[in-house]
Amino acid sequence: xxxxxxxxxxxxxxxxxxxxxxxxxxxxxxxxxxxxxxxxxxxxxxxxxxxxxxxxxxxxxxxxxxxxxxxxxxxxxxxxxxxxxxxxxxxxxxxxxxxxxxxxxxxxxxxxx
Amino acid sequence: xxxxxxxxxxxxxxxxxxxxxxxxxxxxxxxxxxxxxxxxxxxxxxxxxxxxxxxxxxxxxxxxxxxxxxxxxxxxxxxxxxxxxxxxxxxxxxxxxxxxxxxxxx
Numbered sequence: 001x002x003x004x005x006x007x008x009x010x011x012x013x014x015x016x017x018x019x020x021x022x023x024x025x026x027x028x029x030x031x032x033x034x035x036x037x038x039x040x041x042x043x044x045x046x047x048x049x050x051x052x053x054x055x056x057x058x059x060x061x062x063x064x065x066x067x068x069x070x071x072x073x074x075x076x077x078x079x080x081x082x083x084x085x086x087x088x089x090x091x092x093x094x095x096x097x098x099x100x101x102x103x104x105x106x107x108x109x110x111x112x113x
Numbered sequence: 114x115x116x117x118x119x120x121x122x123x124x125x126x127x128x129x130x131x132x133x134x135x136x137x138x139x140x141x142x143x144x145x146x147x148x149x150x151x152x153x154x155x156x157x158x159x160x161x162x163x164x165x166x167x168x169x170x171x172x173x174x175x176x177x178x179x180x181x182x183x184x185x186x187x188x189x190x191x192x193x194x195x196x197x198x199x200x201x202x203x204x205x206x207x208x209x210x211x212x213x214x215x216x217x218x219x
Contacts, residue, residue: 043148043199045207058206091156099144099163099203104156 002026006092006105014113018080021108024073025094033102034067034077035091043091049075050098082112116140119200119210126217132187134213136200139181147174147185148199150212159185159198190217 005024013019025032033048047057052069060067064083069075079086089109093102117138126132136145147159160167160174162183167174171190176183187194195217200210 042211043201043209045209056206089154093156093158099161101158101161102146103158106155109154 004092004094004103004105006090006108008108009106010109010111012111012113013082015084016081017112018078019082019086019110019112021077021090021092021110023075023077023092023105025075025092026103027073029094029096029103030072031095031098031100031102032069032075033093033095034075035093036088037091037107038088046077084112086110087112115211116204116208117200117202117210119198119213121213122211123214124216126190126215128191128217128219130190130217132190132194132215132217134185134198134200134215136183136185136210137181138183138200138202138204138208140202140204140208142178142181142202142204144203145176145183146201146203147183148201150197150199152196156199187215192217192219 007022030051034046036046037043046059047067048055049069065079067077089107091104091107093104095102120135145162149157149159162176171188173186197212197214199212202208
């Protein structure tokens, strides 16, 4: 297994720019989760999908954030427009079932200047 | 009020010691996860529990649903166990503890 693959690993951009984070889950996993981690707030679940359908997006902070899963092997998390307070590490994880162990990607470290 | 409380926040142990990290939660849950985050930042899911006890190598996780409490035990601790351990529960939404930072000294 290649594991969960996230890109980019690091992103530095200016305030106001659009940011797109990408995730490829493990093949055969039908759940995909997007998390955000900051020093202040710790780990937070933003949204999760089951079979490409968003199930719970209550953690998405505001309308500037959007996530899509057009197919079973790809998901994006988009921030538009970005703000400095969006700086964080964003993790993607996938699992075979909602209550199965989650496999995490290496994360994307996002810095908004 | 945090729905998930972990203790201790920080823990330093000598190599070989038996370690216990505690997690208490205040919501009804369907599952509890223990996560390990290494200094490099990567996160690994150690256990997913809904009842009883699970063991993997030197790690043991227990959960008491009635008492809303879980423990993570590490036997014969090793410096490579140094990491942040995070408890997460699945209720009507996901709740996360703030983590326990463990340092094991050789």
